[in-house]
Amino acid sequence: MSTAETTAAQPADARRTPSPNTGAEIRLEGLTKRYPGQKEPAVDALDLTIPAGQTVMFVGPSGCGKTTSLKMINRLVEPSGGRILIDGEDITHKNPTRLRRHIGYVIQGGGMMPHMSVAENIGLVPGLLKWDSARTRERVDELLDMVGLDPSVYRDRYPRELSGGQQQRVGVARGLAADPPVLLMDEPFGAVDPITRQRLQDEMLDIQDRLHKTIVMVTHDVDEALKLGDRILILEPGARIAQYDTPEAILTAPANDFVADFVGSGAMLKRLSLVRVGDLRLDQPPTCRVGESAEQVCARVEEAGADAVVVLDERGRPLDWVFLRQLRGVAAVQRPRFEATSVVDHRSTLHDALDAILTSSHSGAMVTRQGQYIGVIQYDTVTEHTTAWTAQARAAEIDTLDVEAPGAGPSRAGEGR
Numbered sequence: 123m124s125t126a127e128t129t130a131a132q133p134a135d136a137r138r139t140p141s142p143n144t145g146a147e148i149r150l151e152g153l154t155k156r157y158p159g160q161k162e163p164a165v166d167a168l169d170l171t172i173p174a175g176q177t178v179m180f181v182g183p184s185g186c187g188k189t190t191s192l193k194m195i196n197r198l199v200e201p202s203g204g205r206i207l208i209d210g211e212d213i214t215h216k217n218p219t220r221l222r223r224h225i226g227y228v229i230q231g232g233g234m235m236p237h238m239s240v241a242e243n244i245g246l247v248p249g250l251l252k253w254d255s256a257r258t259r260e261r262v263d264e265l266l267d268m269v270g271l272d273p274s275v276y277r278d279r280y281p282r283e284l285s286g287g288q289q290q291r292v293g294v295a296r297g298l299a300a301d302p303p304v305l306l307m308d309e310p311f312g313a314v315d316p317i318t319r320q321r322l323q324d325e326m327l328d329i330q331d332r333l334h335k336t337i338v339m340v341t342h343d344v345d346e347a348l349k350l351g352d353r354i355l356i357l358e359p360g361a362r363i364a365q366y367d368t369p370e371a372i373l374t375a376p377a378n379d380f381v382a383d384f385v386g387s388g389a390m391l392k393r394l395s396l397v398r399v400g401d402l403r404l405d406q407p408p409t410c411r412v413g414e415s416a417e418q419v420c421a422r423v424e425e426a427g428a429d430a431v432v433v434l435d436e437r438g439r440p441l442d443w444v445f446l447r448q449l450r451g452v453a454a455v456q457r458p459r460f461e462a463t464s465v466v467d468h469r470s471t472l473h474d475a476l477d478a479i480l481t482s483s484h485s486g487a488m489v490t491r492q493g494q495y496i497g498v499i500q501y502d503t504v505t506e507h508t509t510a511w512t513a514q515a516r517a518a519e520i521d522t523l524d525v526e527a528p529g530a531g532p533s534r535a536g537e538g539r
């Protein structure tokens with residue numbers, strides 16, 4: 123699959139970035155998998171179109187066929203029937219080894235080769251594609267930077283010298299190494315702690331903003347699906363489609379009781395996963411740099427009528443948010459010993475922001491865009507927003523009661539799909 127082929131067949135809306143190699147459309151036609159010895163097919167005639175450059179999340183109860191469906195796309199599982207088309211090309215019978223060099227694949231834990239360095243792990247597919255070593259080295263450094271790991275620190279490390287979150291980042295970098303149009307991810311963030319997971323998800327949003335790959339991700343986490351998906355595919359056993367829709371539509375118009383039960387109660391609260399931090403007002407408390415005179419910083423902050431200051435590093439990334447009393451008696455602003463936890467990306471959800479705010483002593487969280495500090499989201503701003511929703515929802519409910527015929531149930535946009 124050449125880059126030229128990939129871009130030529132894309133719909134206009136997928137060509138919205140300058141990236142030379144964006145996603146490719148994936149079409150599944152009657153895709154079926156019968157495992158030997160199983161009475162029912164694991165995947166039963168699945169028809170699905172995944173538009174180029176979109177992220178589609180596969181969710182559904184355990185054993186419904188999510189992973190089998192995903193693995194048929196790169197033929198790690200051979201279909202028993204049906205067709206797979208990528209960018210219009212039927213790849214159902216294409217040489218699977220060659221096919222996989224053009225489809226990124228990321229699994230839980232990163233799946234790194236333990237005896238290979240980070241650079242060697244990321245350079246695996248470029249090596250198979252016979253890239254020269256200078257180009258591969260450059261690509262490795264570019265990707266490490268993109269997933270938030272300093273190349274000079276991490277490129278020569280071995281997997282055992284990395285945390286779980288760092289290994290997962292390397293796994294994402296490896297999946298993207300040869301710039302594939304399609305990236306398949308099987309529960310990539312299932313094995314990391316909640317704060318690391320939020321960071322990895324934010325990085326994924328950032329990467330997708332820049333690259334617009336076609337990403338298919340299996341997850342067990344409905345909030346993750348709402349946060350990352352342009353569309354969500356909810357499957358019933360046998361990979362039968364219960365609903366395939368945008369996050370908003372899944373929450374506001376579940377196609378049937380199965381979907382409503384699966385998404386769970388508290389749809390109102392789940393809407394916190396649809397609104398991005400960057401959509402709300404950000405406050406601008408005073409900032410300072412590591413090494414500045416603490417006395418001068420205190421004077422400046424007091425003059426601004428504030429009692430705390432955001433500390434930035436030399437590249438404008440937030441390091442800490444300190445009260446003035448913590449600066450009294452020290453000569454210069456220090457680099458903190460621990461990484462700040464109350465940091466969210468501007469693409470993070472209000473759900474993430476509330477989580478981060480709970481770990482902060484400032485009733486707010488610091489916000490970044492591509493790692494750079496851009497302001498602070500305050501708890502009050504989030505609650506103002508949710509209060510406005512509640513009022514709107516009540517008003518809409520009253521309207522519905524006024525116009526609906528007696529006995530008529532709520533309409534469901536997904537029905538009949």
Ligand SMILES: Nc1ncnc2c1ncn2[C@@H]1O[C@H](COP(=O)(O)OP(=O)(O)OP(=O)(O)O)[C@@H](O)[C@H]1O
Nearest residue numbers: 157158160164182183184185186187188189190191
């Ligand atoms: N190699 C296999 N041999 C036989 N049956 C299998 C095999 N792999 C999966 N299955 C069966 O196929 C069905 C679908 O499995 P699959 O792993 O695709 O589901 P899933 O939705 O990804 O599940 P989970 O959420 O638990 O990971 C299940 O009933 C499973 O037991």
